[in-house]
Amino acid sequence: MSGGLTPRGEETLARLASWMPYAPAQELLQDLLGMQVSKATARRATLATGQAALAVCEGEEERLKQEVPQAPAGANKQAMSGDGAFVHLVGGEWVEVKTLTMGEVTRNKREEVCMQQVSSFSRLADAERFAEAALVETHRRGLERATEACAVQDGAEWLQGLVDYHRADAVRILDFAHAAEYVNEIGQVVRAAGGRLPTKWLDGVLHRLKHQGPARVLKHLAWLAARYPSPTLQEKLTYLQKREAHMQYPTYQAAGWPIGSGSVESANKGVVEARLKGAGMRWGRQNVNPMLVLRNAVCNRQWHETWATPPHRRLRPSRSNQFVVLVLAIPGADPFSDVLLPPLSVRERLVQKNETHPFSVAQYRRQPK
Numbered sequence: 001m002s003g004g005l006t007p008r009g010e011e012t013l014a015r016l017a018s019w020m021p022y023a024p025a026q027e028l029l030q031d032l033l034g035m036q037v038s039k040a041t042a043r044r045a046t047l048a049t050g051q052a053a054l055a056v057c058e059g060e061e062e063r064l065k066q067e068v069p070q071a072p073a074g075a076n077k078q079a080m081s082g083d084g085a086f087v088h089l090v091g092g093e094w095v096e097v098k099t100l101t102m103g104e105v106t107r108n109k110r111e112e113v114c115m116q117q118v119s120s121f122s123r124l125a126d127a128e129r130f131a132e133a134a135l136v137e138t139h140r141r142g143l144e145r146a147t148e149a150c151a152v153q154d155g156a157e158w159l160q161g162l163v164d165y166h167r168a169d170a171v172r173i174l175d176f177a178h179a180a181e182y183v184n185e186i187g188q189v190v191r192a193a194g195g196r197l198p199t200k201w202l203d204g205v206l207h208r209l210k211h212q213g214p215a216r217v218l219k220h221l222a223w224l225a226a227r228y229p230s231p232t233l234q235e236k237l238t239y240l241q242k243r244e245a246h247m248q249y250p251t252y253q254a255a256g257w258p259i260g261s262g263s264v265e266s267a268n269k270g271v272v273e274a275r276l277k278g279a280g281m282r283w284g285r286q287n288v289n290p291m292l293v294l295r296n297a298v299c300n301r302q303w304h305e306t307w308a309t310p311p312h313r314r315l316r317p318s319r320s321n322q323f324v325v326l327v328l329a330i331p332g333a334d335p336f337s338d339v340l341l342p343p344l345s346v347r348e349r350l351v352q353k354n355e356t357h358p359f360s361v362a363q364y365r366r367q368p369k
Contacts, residue, residue, distance in 0.1 A: 009035045010045060011307055017046035018294035021278060050290025053306055057293060061136050074142020075104035079115055079150045079257070080170065081264035082159045085272045087124075090282045097122055097272050097292065098130045100162065101263040102141050105150070105256065113258050119300040120267040124288040127158035131165040137296075138166045150257045153264065154178040155243050174246040175261040180206050182236045186221055189236070193228040210259075214240070214247040271299045 005013065012033060016025035022042040030036050037045075084096040099122040103115035121137035123130050143149060143166060150171040151163040155178065163170050184202055191197060198204070209217045218241055225237050240247070249259050275295055276283060283291075297306040 005035055005037065009033055010049075013037065013042055014046045014049040014294065015298065015303060017042055018050075018275070018291070018298045020275075021281075022046065046294070047287055047290050050287075050292075050294045053293045053297065054290050057133070057136050061133055064135050064139055065132070071139050071144045072142045073145055075117070076147040077105040077256070078141065078143055078146040078148070079103055079105045079152060079263075080138075080143065080163070080167070081151065081153045081175075081261040082162050083153060083261065083264040083268055084156075085268035085277070087272065087276045087288065088282050089288075090284050095124055095285070095288075097124050097276070097288065098127070098158075099264055099267050099272060100130075100134045100137065101267050102138065102143065103263060105148075105258065107256070113253070113256055115258060115263055118263050118267075119302075120264075120271050120296055122267070122272055122292045122296060124285070124292070127161055131162045134162070134166065143167055150252075152258055153261050155239065155246075171252065171255070171257060172246045173249075173252055173257060173259055174243050176210065176249060176259040178261075179209065179240065179243075179247055182240050183209070183217070183221070186224065186233055186236050189230050189233040190224050190228050193230060195224070195228050209247065210249050210253075213250050214244050218244060267299075271295050 009029070013025060013029050013035075016028055019025075020028075023039050025046075026037055026039050026042040029042075080100060080102045082098065082100045084098050086094045086096055088094055099120055101118055101120045103118035106114060106116055108114050119137065119141065121134050123133050125133060138144070146167075148171075149167045149169070150173055151159070151167070152173040152175055153159045154175050160172070163172060180202075183205055187197055187202055187205075205217055205220070218237075221237050221240070225233050252259050272292070272295070276288065276291060293306075297303045
């Protein structure tokens with residue numbers, strides 16, 4: 001017992017607060033288990049849990065980079081998608097949370113290409129740091145040992161670096177809806193300049209792009225750009241021209257690849273925004289990633305693996321995480337104590353080499369490149 005909660009109560013509280021704001025989690029804990037805690041306690045306990053889980057992820061990342069173990073076997077045909085969603089920080093700043101989704105590419109009963117067993121990984125980090133941190137998830141899924149892989153996403157430059165880091169040989173696909181948006185914007189510029197386009201012009205162009213490829217479409221758009229010169233139109237056209245190699249949609253579909261990045265767009269809404277972008281929510285920067293770790297755990301159905309620690313698991317120190325939250329790892333410590341964990345902050349101490357930790361991650365192994 002700690003702070004009036006059983007270990008099961010502590011776990012339940014953190015899990016509830018991973019799904020909903022702290023006040024409803026506090027109330028639901030009382031309804032379900034008859035345990036009463038304050039909103040502040042719910043907040044402190046949840047963030048401490050998330051920080052400890054984040055420490056394990058960072059330690060595992062460091063181990064993978066240093067030891068370069070073989071990756072576990074995963075699905076033979078995998079797809080990855082990356083994107084970003086913005087959350088509001090205390091002080092008014094909006095920051096981008098990056099998310100990577102991965103899944104097995106297969107076909108449904110109607111023989112339509114689809115993704116199954118989709119998982120997500122989200123962090124508030126710059127592009128380079130995010131690529132490194134995502135190694136924990138790409139390893140868990142065995143991406144490097146997949147026979148085939150594709151990356152379907154929008155045309156942001158940082159996404160190409162992400163693919164280069166994890167699977168440089170992946171088939172790169174520009175999300176079809178993203179390409180369609182650019183084509184549509186070109187049509188709007190032409191009409192605004194007095195150009196007359198058929199009512200179903202957009203449908204016809206996109207049908208050709210999807211079933212015949214980009215060559216004739218880009219030629220047609222270039223003709224429009226010459227006839228209705230505009231910096232905006234030229235910018236949109238140049239964007240598509242630079243990505244012509246990633247718009248070979250007939251080839252991708254024939255090979256059984258998805259051409260849409262709906263999985264990561266769903267993760268932006270269902271994993272990130274559903275918990276971190278509620279009405280009036282403002283987050284301390286230091287609290288975003290701890291909550292994201294918990295969101296990934298519950299949404300990936302990896303909560304028990306995240307929470308439970310087999311006796312043989314040890315936390316390894318990492319260069320990027322020399323000091324981490326280990327309140328929950330201190331035998332007999334009260335994780336809700338204001339001495340150990342004051343509001344909006346956490347007590348830090350140096351990780352010891354053989355220190356046990358209340359969270360675990362799967363046994364990841366990486367295949368050398």
